[in-house]
Each structure stands twice: as C-alpha cells, then as structure tokens.
Amino acid sequence: MAMFHPFRVLSFLSLTLSLDASVHGPFVQWSTAPESEASVRWVETSGGSGSWTLGKSGFGYGDADDATVIREMEGRFAEVYVRRKIAVPGDLPEKAELVLLARYDDAFTLAIDGREAVRKNVRVVDGREQVIQKHEANKWEEISLGKVEAGERIFSAVGFNDGLQSSDFTLDLKVVARWDGGEREIVGEGAEWEYLAGAKPTAGWRRQVGVEKKEDSDELPELRVRVKGETDWKLVEVERVPFAKSAHTVASAELTGLPSGTDIELRLGDRDVVFRTAPSKAETLRFVTGGDMFHSRGLLDAMNARAGAEDPMFALLGGDLAYTNNQNVGRWFEWIDSWVENARTPDGRQVPMVVAIGNHEITGAGYRPNDAPGPEAADEFFSLFRMQEAGEARQAIDFEAGLSLVLLDSGHAATLASQTDWLEARLKEREKVKHLFVCYHRPAWGCGTKEDAVGIQKLWCPLFEKYQVDAVFENDHHVHSRSAPMFDGKVDTERGVPYLGAGAWGTKVRSIPANLKKVRPWMESAYAKNHLYAVTLEEEGWMAVAKEADGEVFDRVERRWRR
Structure with missing residues (x-):
C-alpha cells in the first residue's frame, strides 16, 4: 500500500x-x-x-424555498424573530401608502417602532401566542400599512410555527410604497434582516437594531x-x-x-x-451520472439513495444541482444534506462527486451561449465547489485506470466559443486514453422538449467526432433521451458519438413529443421518467443502464471501445 x-x-x-x-x-x-x-x-x-445575526429573507426550513434555512428549528422551537431599519422616503406622493407583502407558514405579527401593525393567524390565549390554523406560504399576501411617517423606522416581526413537529416553516417579507399609478420598492425580496432563532429576545428588541456580536x-x-x-x-x-x-x-x-x-x-x-x-488499476469501473437534481426533497433523496445503491466509484453531476439561480444559498444546505444522508454505498461510504455547471446555477437561469455573464453570475457555485481554474467550470479529469472526463460550461457562465480551443487541446491530449467521455448541461441532441443547442452542434460536436469521444452526457431537458451515434448530423453507427441523459434526476419531468420518431428519427430512446445512468466500463466496451429511483431499468445501451 x-x-x-x-x-x-x-x-x-x-x-x-x-x-x-x-x-x-x-x-x-x-x-x-x-x-x-x-x-x-x-x-x-x-x-x-x-x-442575533444577519440573513436574507425568507427564513425557514423544510419546503426548499427559504433563503436562510434554520434547519435546527424543527423539534426545538416554534418562533423566529426578525428586525431591520427601514428608510421611508420623504419624497413619496402625498397619497402613497406602504404595503407589506408576506409569505408565511403559519403565522406572524409585525410592529413598526415597537407598535404592532399587523397580526396574521395568531391570537393570545392565556397570555401566550397561539397559531389559529395551518397556513401555507404558497403566495404573497398584501397587507396595507397605511401612511407611515418618513424617516428611519424599525420594522420587527415574529414568525410562528404551528408546532414543534411541523415539517416546514416560512417567514418572508418585503415592503413597497404604492399610490395611484405608481409603486416604489422599499425593502426587496431577499433583503437582509437581523434574525434570532433558538432563544427569546431581550426587552426592547423591537426598538433597536445592530447585531449583538x-x-x-x-x-x-x-x-x-x-x-x-x-x-x-x-x-x-x-x-x-x-x-x-x-x-x-x-x-x-x-x-x-x-x-x-x-x-x-x-x-x-x-x-x-x-x-x-x-483505483490505479481496475478491470471494471462504474459511475453514475445525471443532472437537474432538486425540484423536491423527496425526489432528490430517493435518487441520491439510488446513486449510492449502485455502489459507484463516483457520481458525475451535470448541472442544475440545487436550482438556486444564484440567489438562494439555503437550497444548497438542503442539497448537501440530502447527498450526505442518502448518497451512500451499501457498506456506508459516501459517493464522491464530479460536478458540472447548469443554467440554474446562474443569476437569471440563463442559457447564453454567445454572451454569457461570467463567473460573477455564479458566485454560489464557484465558492462552493473546487474548480481546476478559478471562475471556470470547464475541467478535464484523468483516472489512472484509463478513464478521462471532459466537463464543459454549455453557455451559462462562459460562452461556447471561449472554450472551443481549450476543448480541442484537452481532447487531443487524450487521443490515446481508452475511455473518454464528455459531460455538460444543455443538450446538442435532445428529444425536442426544448430547442437543441445548435452552437454546440457547430462548435463542439465535430471535435467529439474527430477525437472519437465514446459518449456525451447531456442534461437540462427534464426527460430521459438517448440518441443513436451521430456523425456530421447523421446517424453513423461506426463513427458516430451517442448523446445520453437529458437531466431528470429529481425534477418534475416533461412530456415527450408525440411525433418524436417522425421529426427526430435519430432518437433511439426517450421517456418522461426520473432517472440516472449507471455506467460500467469493462475490458471490451462500456454499458449505460437508465434506472429509476427504485432500481427499475428502462433503457440500456452497449458500445465497444473506439481506441
């Protein structure tokens, strides 16, 4: 050893x-x-x-829509306190009023300069606050605060859960000024508030701000x-x-x-x-791959558990991991927790991950192949994961057992053209590698649920063909799809490259076009199913098997090595 x-x-x-x-x-x-x-x-x-500390509104846990996740709340405490100083402009029209917009699960009160202004779904019973009934935070509720004197005001609120064992909680607030024909944002969505969780505030907390360090x-x-x-x-x-x-x-x-x-x-x-x-040497290698992971925690947990049950060497995750759009770090907490808890092999080992970037890692969730905004639009992703080059999601990872992975940014933080020379150089360096796979997010050869990435077809696919890539793993479309081997835009079983995946790990799946075979005759397999691919590499060739969360197999492809 x-x-x-x-x-x-x-x-x-x-x-x-x-x-x-x-x-x-x-x-x-x-x-x-x-x-x-x-x-x-x-x-x-x-x-x-x-x-007291600072956090972005909304506050909560359990429903994967909170910017500041307070996971330790469940089973321990049922109240969260928030406050912030708000500058009410002095130049608002005379008839302007402030409007509070709130999403809450299950109740809250709000005070301005210590005086209660709003009480929603909570009453006092025997001297204690009591939630009247369950309330879901599924839409913004508008509450008029009337005319509020200009100047600095302290807004403070208490969010109440309906019980310690509740599965979720949310308190999300924003404030606008409105008048006939006009509106001005005062406190926007995701603004920072001071919050206190897990303790009772001291007297006078509603009339002061300043985090107690x-x-x-x-x-x-x-x-x-x-x-x-x-x-x-x-x-x-x-x-x-x-x-x-x-x-x-x-x-x-x-x-x-x-x-x-x-x-x-x-x-x-x-x-x-x-x-x-x-391993440095192996007769058989095995990994799992997929993308578009987290619409709901239940789907995410189930598919992560399937990934672990496959006992892979690693998981190749092809973007749209936590669906934060670069503005909800709380969803990353849920995503990490799910992986740690569920992506375990039968003997209890955690599955290492290799990650690519997707459009939902980017501010605005963009697919911008020609004018991508750069790494600053994905600072959550780039601060959370290690990349080979700072601010670049492209990577080429080599395994001593004869496997190479080339990962690309399919028009999200970086343009396609900016990576093409890099791609050709990395593929050329690996001409003699036995097992060569590529992974990115937006498909070049999807099944039609969204438009194909024609820029990838033009700039990258000829390089995949030239350097005899064994397969390309694509994501993004929320379906399963697998193309025939493609060469120069046509089916070619000898020289072509197959495109597999299309990203439906833990998302709500989309419908497969009814006329698929007519308009896309090169598409060999397509299903509206959540799945991952279990990929096995052996001496003579490789096999990819599409599996649902329960292990049910619904697609299989086998190919011999090309070099």
Whole structure:
C-alpha cells in the first residue's frame, strides 16, 4: 500500500465561527487526481443558535424555498424573530401608502417602532401566542400599512410555527410604497434582516437594531483524516471563505498523498464520513451520472439513495444541482444534506462527486451561449465547489485506470466559443486514453422538449467526432433521451458519438413529443421518467443502464471501445 503522507498543520484564519454554528456536510468532490487527492467541503451557517445575526429573507426550513434555512428549528422551537431599519422616503406622493407583502407558514405579527401593525393567524390565549390554523406560504399576501411617517423606522416581526413537529416553516417579507399609478420598492425580496432563532429576545428588541456580536472563538469545526484501519487521526488545514455574498462560510480541506483504491475516514466534529479513492488499476469501473437534481426533497433523496445503491466509484453531476439561480444559498444546505444522508454505498461510504455547471446555477437561469455573464453570475457555485481554474467550470479529469472526463460550461457562465480551443487541446491530449467521455448541461441532441443547442452542434460536436469521444452526457431537458451515434448530423453507427441523459434526476419531468420518431428519427430512446445512468466500463466496451429511483431499468445501451 502506498504511504499515507502527513497532512499540513492546521492554521486558523481570521474568519472564525463558534462550534454551535450549523454545519452542512462534509461532502467529497474530485477535480484533480482522484486516486490520491480529494476536496472535502462543508458549509458553516451563521446564526440560528441563540444570537442575533444577519440573513436574507425568507427564513425557514423544510419546503426548499427559504433563503436562510434554520434547519435546527424543527423539534426545538416554534418562533423566529426578525428586525431591520427601514428608510421611508420623504419624497413619496402625498397619497402613497406602504404595503407589506408576506409569505408565511403559519403565522406572524409585525410592529413598526415597537407598535404592532399587523397580526396574521395568531391570537393570545392565556397570555401566550397561539397559531389559529395551518397556513401555507404558497403566495404573497398584501397587507396595507397605511401612511407611515418618513424617516428611519424599525420594522420587527415574529414568525410562528404551528408546532414543534411541523415539517416546514416560512417567514418572508418585503415592503413597497404604492399610490395611484405608481409603486416604489422599499425593502426587496431577499433583503437582509437581523434574525434570532433558538432563544427569546431581550426587552426592547423591537426598538433597536445592530447585531449583538458574540466574542470570536477559535473553536472551529476541525477535520481529521485517517486511512481506515489506522489508529491515529491527522489534523488537516481548513480554508474558510464566504459563501457567495451570504453571511455563511464554505470550509474546505484539500487532501493529497492518499493511497489509491483505499477507504479514507473523515471526522468533522462529531460527524464521521468514509469515502474511497479511485483505483490505479481496475478491470471494471462504474459511475453514475445525471443532472437537474432538486425540484423536491423527496425526489432528490430517493435518487441520491439510488446513486449510492449502485455502489459507484463516483457520481458525475451535470448541472442544475440545487436550482438556486444564484440567489438562494439555503437550497444548497438542503442539497448537501440530502447527498450526505442518502448518497451512500451499501457498506456506508459516501459517493464522491464530479460536478458540472447548469443554467440554474446562474443569476437569471440563463442559457447564453454567445454572451454569457461570467463567473460573477455564479458566485454560489464557484465558492462552493473546487474548480481546476478559478471562475471556470470547464475541467478535464484523468483516472489512472484509463478513464478521462471532459466537463464543459454549455453557455451559462462562459460562452461556447471561449472554450472551443481549450476543448480541442484537452481532447487531443487524450487521443490515446481508452475511455473518454464528455459531460455538460444543455443538450446538442435532445428529444425536442426544448430547442437543441445548435452552437454546440457547430462548435463542439465535430471535435467529439474527430477525437472519437465514446459518449456525451447531456442534461437540462427534464426527460430521459438517448440518441443513436451521430456523425456530421447523421446517424453513423461506426463513427458516430451517442448523446445520453437529458437531466431528470429529481425534477418534475416533461412530456415527450408525440411525433418524436417522425421529426427526430435519430432518437433511439426517450421517456418522461426520473432517472440516472449507471455506467460500467469493462475490458471490451462500456454499458449505460437508465434506472429509476427504485432500481427499475428502462433503457440500456452497449458500445465497444473506439481506441
């Protein structure tokens, strides 16, 4: 067995969080040498543990639509307190009134400068607030606040859940000024509020703002690592950076010098995780792939569990991971939690991930192949995951056992043309690699639920054909689809490249066009089913099997190696 190299000594950065911060993770990502290296990453959330802190509205848990997720609320407490200073403009028309827009589950009260102005679905019984009935936060409710004197005002609110065991909670607020024929935003959606969760506020909290800062602590969650079976743990250096523009933190540790094909144990605080490094040699390799993962937590959990049940070496995740549109870090917490809890092999190991970017990682959820906005429009993605090049989602990852993966940004943070020379250089470098696959998000050869990416057909597909790529994994369309081998826009079983996938891991699926075979005769298989592909690489060729969450097989393709 290769020697397990010592890890670097832990060094603390100036950014510190106390141990009572909620932690989501750790998860394992591969972006370099998977036989000997791994990136271990987790999120440390700010607040939610008895102190005032800043968070983006809405606040809550359980329904995957909250910007600030307070997961520890369930089963522990039923109230959340929020407040912020609001500047009411002095130049509003005389007849202008303020309007509160609220989404809430299940009740709330709101005060202005300490005086109650709104009470919704809650009453006082025996001196205590009591929710009247369940209420769903499925739409914005408009509540007139009347004329409010210009100047700085303190808005404060209390959100009430209907019980400790409730499966979800939401408090989401925004404020506009309205008058005949006009409207002005005062507090927008996703604005920052101070919030307190897990404790009662002190007297006078409604009349003051200013986060009560806790003393810094060096009691950070520590990561320790060891080869499974060894006795001693090794402390690892952890880097911490802000999670996009939020108050939360992404923590990461880069592990090097790992032995190949070996189980590695991680200990983060009181959490233990095991993963396996890639083998340096193998007669059979196996991975799972898919994309468009998280419309609902139930679908996500079920498909993540299927990924683990396949006992793969890794999961190739092709974009649209948490569906945040770069403006909802709370959904990433849910996404990470689901992976950690469910993407486990039959013997309990966590499945390492390889990630590509999709349009729902981008502000505005755009497909902009010719004028992509750049990495700043995807700062959640780029702060959460390690990429080979800062701000670039494109990657080429090589496995010593003879597998190479080339991942591309299909017109989301980067344009297609800006990656074409890079793509040809990476494919040329891998002409003699036995197993060569490409993955990106937007399909070149879909089944017609959305338009094909003709720019990819023009710029990239000729390169896939020239360098004899074995298959391309596509996503985005929320269906299953598989093309025949394509060469120069036509079916060619000898020289062609098949395009598989189309992204329906955990989304609501779309309908397959009724005239599919007539208008797209090259399409060999298409289903409106949630699925992943289990891909097996053997000596003579490869096989991809499409499976639903329960393991039901509905599509299969086998091909011999091309080199």
